Amino acid sequence: MTWAILRHQLLQVLATIVLFAGMLALNELLFRSLEFAPGINWVYLPAGMRLLCTLLFAEAGAVGLLAVSWGVSFLVFFPGNFDRAFMGGILATLAPYLVYRAARHLYGLQASLANLTPGRLLVLSLAYSVASPLFHHLWFAWRGEPDLMRGFAAMFIGDLAGTLVVLYGLKGLLALVARRAG
Numbered sequence: 001m002t003w004a005i006l007r008h009q010l011l012q013v014l015a016t017i018v019l020f021a022g023m024l025a026l027n028e029l030l031f032r033s034l035e036f037a038p039g040i041n042w043v044y045l046p047a048g049m050r051l052l053c054t055l056l057f058a059e060a061g062a063v064g065l066l067a068v069s070w071g072v073s074f075l076v077f078f079p080g081n082f083d084r085a086f087m088g089g090i091l092a093t094l095a096p097y098l099v100y101r102a103a104r105h106l107y108g109l110q111a112s113l114a115n116l117t118p119g120r121l122l123v124l125s126l127a128y129s130v131a132s133p134l135f136h137h138l139w140f141a142w143r144g145e146p147d148l149m150r151g152f153a154a155m156f157i158g159d160l161a162g163t164l165v166v167l168y169g170l171k172g173l174l175a176l177v178a179r180r181a182g
Contacts, residue, residue, distance in 0.1 A: 012057040016064025023049040023166070024072060036154035038077045039088065044158035048166025051128045054096040055103075055113060062100075066093040087139055095132035099124055121167060129160035
């Protein structure tokens with residue numbers, strides 16, 4: 001691996017950390033009152049950033065997500081619960097990365113995202129919004145935690161709402177910028 005490639009991937013990891021942390025702060029500012037449980041909101045904008053960073057940066061995005069997810073889990077959401085923080089970071093990273101890998105396989109998703117249509121983006125948003133709460137709640141069930149259906153529903157709704165707001169909001173913003181530039 002050349003220095004230029006390594007530097008490029010490191011920048012992608014850092015961009016992911018900054019974008020995700022920024023989206024966490026924005027979500028906290030706008031939707032703190034909509035928190036169902038620590039780490040589960042009825043609108044969760046960081047979910048959209050997780051999927052976006054993974055689609056844009058692939059493995060480098062996943063590494064950045066894992067780093068920032070662990071940081072937030074250990075320091076903010078679950079400081080006294082090592083198992084929850086450790087697994088939460090892994091599961092939060094695994095879901096968007098597996099959706100990205102499935103899109104590469106099923107759609108032949110290109111690195112440029114040129115063949116990512118609005119319909120495919122919606123399918124990926126739905127798939128991610130099911131995968132993330134599913135992985136988390138399977139782990140919760142394995143640990144014997146109660147009230148799984150309500151938590152799953154809240155996480156699904158929050159992840160889907162946040163993902164759609166971020167991805168389609170960004171798509172609209174890019175279209176507006178392109179229209180002004182043209």
